[in-house]
Every structure is written in structure tokens, then in C-alpha cells.
Amino acid sequence: MTPHPAPSRRTVAKGALLGAAAVLFGAPSAGAAQGPSVLRLPAPTGPHPVGLRTFILTDPSRTDPWVSGVREVMISVLYPARTVRGFPRVPQLTPAEAGVFALLAPLVRPGLPAAGVDWGAVLTHGHRDAPPLPGRRPVLLYTPGGGDSRTLGTTLAEDLASHGRIVVLVDHPGDASQVELPGGIRETVLTGPPDPVTFRTMIDTRVADLRLVLDRLGDLPLASVMDPRRIGVYGHSAGGTAAVHALAGDDRITAGVNLEGYLDLDPELVAGLARPLLMFRTDGFEGAARIESSWAGVRARRVLLPHADHWVFSDYAHLVPQLQAAGLVDAGVRAALVGAGDTRRATAVVRHGVRSFFDRRLEPVVGGVRAPDPSRSASQ
Structure with missing residues (x-):
């Protein structure tokens, strides 16, 4: 486990990729002519400011399935901070990641603009290296949607951290679309929806990555504020699939949340799951029939988000409406990505639902009995 330092401003765009982007995307849009749009993420709702630290984990026992060499996993840890005075807010993407994402965005999520957005200017509400609030607290692992980087789950994660x-x-x-590792930028191997073999590799790799994180929690500098007896997992899309598989196969995890992930990869495994599980889905997702079929028989509480689409569970819920307001995407693109409904309302429902679920399921155990969590804020 190695702390990840502040990134250098290295040149990351490859000549071939730049050439392909010019052919595919042409000239910048009219919105870009007025200067790049700066997007904002909504503030968390809890009483605590949020600290953030980033680490690289290396697993010498595994060979990376996509490239040669050992498996490396990047993580960001968000936590309630004692103070954030003097500690800067962290950009959602490093400068290197932002440069690559600007080129990949329309390929990863069709309809996103090829120009006109300053992706490197999006700030999180996490403050780099702020001192943590004392006290042992539940730990929640998040695994993102296929093709997404971890930072597109910032909005929900910050809200959970702000509530302790x-x-x-x-x-x-x-x-992941891109991630900056010590050796440079790793770009996605995906060129479209994964075939069955690729999807199996994705899920197996993600579950192994989650286990690696669990194995190394005790080695992190923040271990003193983590309660290893209270661990939950949640994920979106492919991350939802991986979260349920990890929940079913690792006794260290108590409860999980699936944000619209398929569950037909190992039906016997998920059908036998007896641990607490909460599942969200939208009414606009093109894979709704497969979702319904794969969820049949799974014991879980379910929540439906109306007038919403698949990527509403990520930070796109807030980024895409701002892109529409700036004239960089149209109503059709917005509807296809996050739905035509009120994404702020959808976010509030997801935030409250996920937080309340984990609060109930991860209460501390005293003398074999679950007791109220003293770290929970009065607003909960």
C-alpha cells in the first residue's frame, strides 16, 4: 500500500488518439466557442466536512488480466474530517486523467460533448489529507459502473462520509475509462458493451480487487478510524454485479446495495444470498427486461426510480443537466443517459435510501446485540 502523491502535469494524449478524435468529432461545438464550461457537484448533506486520501494497492499474487504485470488498484478513501481548514479541495480528475477523459468521453458515453468542457476543473467536496474525526466508523466499498472511473461515484460517497x-x-x-497509476495513465480496454467472456473477466477481477482492499484496510494510515466488523459494499451497473458477488462470497461484508446491476452471471450464488441487500433500478434503462429476469428470486428490498435512466446513479446525474443547460447536449442525450426527470430528486432518494439501509444494517454490536451507533448524526 502506497500513498498516491499529487500528480505531475505529464503529457498524456497520444498522437493516434488525438488524430482519431479529430476525425470522429470535428470542430468544437458552438458552446465551446464561449469558453469551456465548468461543472459543479452538489454538496453533501451531512454535518461533517469530508477528508480524502488516495492510495495505490499492489497485489503481487495476481497478474493483471488486461495487461502484463502485477495487478494494481487505485483507491480513494473519503471520511468525516475533524477540520478542513488549510486543506484544499480535490479535483474529481487529475490533470492527466482529465486530458484523456476529454478525448474518451464521447466514446465511453455516446452523446457527451467532444469539446467545450473543462473536466479538470470539476472539484469534489473532499479535502486532501484533512485529519479524520476520531472514532471507529463503518466502512463502505464502492465499485463503479463498467467503463467508469471511481471518481464518478463522488456525490453519493461524499454524502455518506459527511454523515459519519x-x-x-x-x-x-x-x-475504467482512465486511471492515473504511478507508471502513467491506464485507459479502458472496452470498445463497447462487453461480450460474455469480457464481462466475466470484469466481474471476477472486480471481486478480487474488492477482496484486496479488504485485506489491506488494516495497513492504511486511516485504519484507526475504521471498524473492520462493520463493512458494506455497493456498486453501480457492473459494479452492482460485483458488489453482490462480493457480498455473497466474503464473510467480512455484512450488507450490500446494487444500483441496477445484472445478477445472471452466477444465478445460484445470488439466489442463495441471505445477507441484507438493497437494489435500485430505473424505469428507463434499456436492459430493464434483463434486470427483472436476473433479479427474480433474489431476496432484497427494491426501489424504482421513475423518469430516470441508468447513469443517474453516478455523478452524470448532475453533470449531464449542466451540459444540457450549456447547450452541449440535447434533451435526447440527457434522457438516454440520466432520464428526463428531476435528477436532484433521484439523487436525494438514492442518498437517503443507501444511507438509511447501511445505518440499520451496520449498527455496532455490543454483547452480541446491535446497539445504536453513537457516531450517527442527529439529523439521521
Whole structure:
């Protein structure tokens, strides 16, 4: 486990990729002519400011399935901070990641603009290296949607941390759009929806990555504020699939949340799951029939988000409406990505639902009996 230092401003765009982007995307849009749009993420709702630290984990026992060499996993740990005075807010993407994402965005999520957005200017509400609030707290692992980087789960993670939880955002190099590792930028190997073999590799790799994180929690500098007896997992899309598989196969995890992930990869495994599980889905997702079929028989509480689409569970819920307001995407693109409904309302429902679920399921155990969590804020 190695702390990840502030990134250098290295040149990351490859000549071939730049050439392809010019052919595919042409000239900048009219919105870009007025200067790049600066997007904002919504503030968390809890009483605590949020600290953030980033680490690289290396697993010498595994060979990376996408490239040669040992497996490396990047994580960001968000936590309630004692103070954030003097500690800067962290950009959602490093300068190097932002440069690559600007080129990949329309390929990773069709409809996103090829120009006109300053992706490197999006700030999180996490403050780099701020001192943590004392006290042991539940730990929640997050695994993102296929093709997404971990930082696109910032909005929900910050809200959970602001309410007294510790959240570990896990990147999965190879299928993440891009992630900056000590050796440079790793770009996604995905060129479209994964075929069955690729999807199996993605999920197996993600579950192994989550286990690696669990194995190393005690080695992190923040271990003193983590309660290893209270661990939950949640994920979106492919991350939801991986979260449920990890929940079913690792006794260290108590409860999980699936944000619209398929569950037909190992039906016997998930059908036998007896641990607490909460599942969200939207009414607009094109894979709704497969979701319904794969969820049949799974014991879980379910929540439906109306007038919403698949990527509303990520930070796109807030970024895409701002892009529409700036004239960089149209209503059709917005509807296809996050739905035509009120994304702020959807975010509030997801935030409250996920937080309340984990609060109930991860209460501390005293003398074999679950007791109220003293670290929970009065607003909960």
C-alpha cells in the first residue's frame, strides 16, 4: 500500500488518439466557442466536512488480466474530517486523467460533448489529507459502473462520509475509462458493451480487487478510524454485479446495495444470498427486461426510480443537466443517459435510501446485540 502523491502535469494524449478524435468529432461545438464550461457537484448533506486520501494497492499474487504485470488498484478513501481548514479541495480528475477523459468521453458515453468542457476543473467536496474525526466508523466499498472511473461515484460517497461513514472508492484499471497509476495513465480496454467472456473477466477481477482492499484496510494510515466488523459494499451497473458477488462470497461484508446491476452471471450464488441487500433500478434503462429476469428470486428490498435512466446513479446525474443547460447536449442525450426527470430528486432518494439501509444494517454490536451507533448524526 502506497500513498498516491499529487500528480505531475505529464503529457498524456497520444498522437493516434488525438488524430482519431479529430476525425470522429470535428470542430468544437458552438458552446465551446464561449469558453469551456465548468461543472459543479452538489454538496453533501451531512454535518461533517469530508477528508480524502488516495492510495495505490499492489497485489503481487495476481497478474493483471488486461495487461502484463502485477495487478494494481487505485483507491480513494473519503471520511468525516475533524477540520478542513488549510486543506484544499480535490479535483474529481487529475490533470492527466482529465486530458484523456476529454478525448474518451464521447466514446465511453455516446452523446457527451467532444469539446467545450473543462473536466479538470470539476472539484469534489473532499479535502486532501484533512485529519479524520476520531472514532471507529463503518466502512463502505464502492465499485463503479463498467467503463467508469471511481471518481464518478463522488456525490453519493461524499454524502455518506459527511454523515459519519468511511467510503472507499475502488478503481478497476483496464475497464475504467482512465486511471492515473504511478507508471502513467491506464485507459479502458472496452470498445463497447462487453461480450460474455469480457464481462466475466470484469466481474471476477472486480471481486478480487474488492477482496484486496479488504485485506489491506488494516495497513492504511486511516485504519484507526475504521471498524473492520462493520463493512458494506455497493456498486453501480457492473459494479452492482460485483458488489453482490462480493457480498455473497466474503464473510467480512455484512450488507450490500446494487444500483441496477445484472445478477445472471452466477444465478445460484445470488439466489442463495441471505445477507441484507438493497437494489435500485430505473424505469428507463434499456436492459430493464434483463434486470427483472436476473433479479427474480433474489431476496432484497427494491426501489424504482421513475423518469430516470441508468447513469443517474453516478455523478452524470448532475453533470449531464449542466451540459444540457450549456447547450452541449440535447434533451435526447440527457434522457438516454440520466432520464428526463428531476435528477436532484433521484439523487436525494438514492442518498437517503443507501444511507438509511447501511445505518440499520451496520449498527455496532455490543454483547452480541446491535446497539445504536453513537457516531450517527442527529439529523439521521
